[in-house]
Amino acid sequence: MWEVLNLKKSITVLLVLLLIVSAAGCGKKKEDHENHESKASASDIKRSSKEVVLMNAAGKKSGTVHLTQTAEGVEIHVKAEGLTSGEHGFHFHETAKCTAPDFESAGKHFNPGKRKHGFNNPEGFHAGDIPNLKTDKSGNAEVTFVSQNVTLNKGAANSLLRKGGTSIVVHEKADDYKTDPSGNSGGRILCGEIK
Structure with missing residues (x-):
């Protein structure tokens, strides 16, 4: 047993x-x-990239933005100089036209989803919203962000390379991440065309 x-x-x-x-x-x-x-x-994922020149209100080069499509989104590597120390609103805009001195030609924020502005807005945020650009005491910045809200793949609704292109704009003040249409970030001080 x-x-x-x-x-x-x-x-x-x-x-x-x-x-x-x-x-x-x-x-x-x-x-x-x-x-x-x-x-x-x-x-x-198509690994495409674009080099964008940032121009100031005097029409002079004041930096570059290198955009690279990655599996995580669009990597945004910024080098800028000649700004005031602190934070500056930083956004993709709907038109690839940077006419100095005010860059109003860049149009509104890139917003194919028709949302409100700001990461802290319950009705937001624009595809073109990017975190504030922080400069050092000398007014220089070098930083990298990744945006999952845009692409460099042509034909997509949120493509920065749509027909006619888009632009990237640095504002004079910090974006408050909630106030429509641009987060109380003030005037446009740098602009680069994305084509």
């Missing part, structure tokens, strides 16, 4: 071990499949 019980116990232990090994193998295959899907999705 003890032999039968020991045999049943051994079979039960073997079955449990077999189930554990099978489950671990299935989990590994699922993990491999998910990793393969992630790699395939990332490789499907």
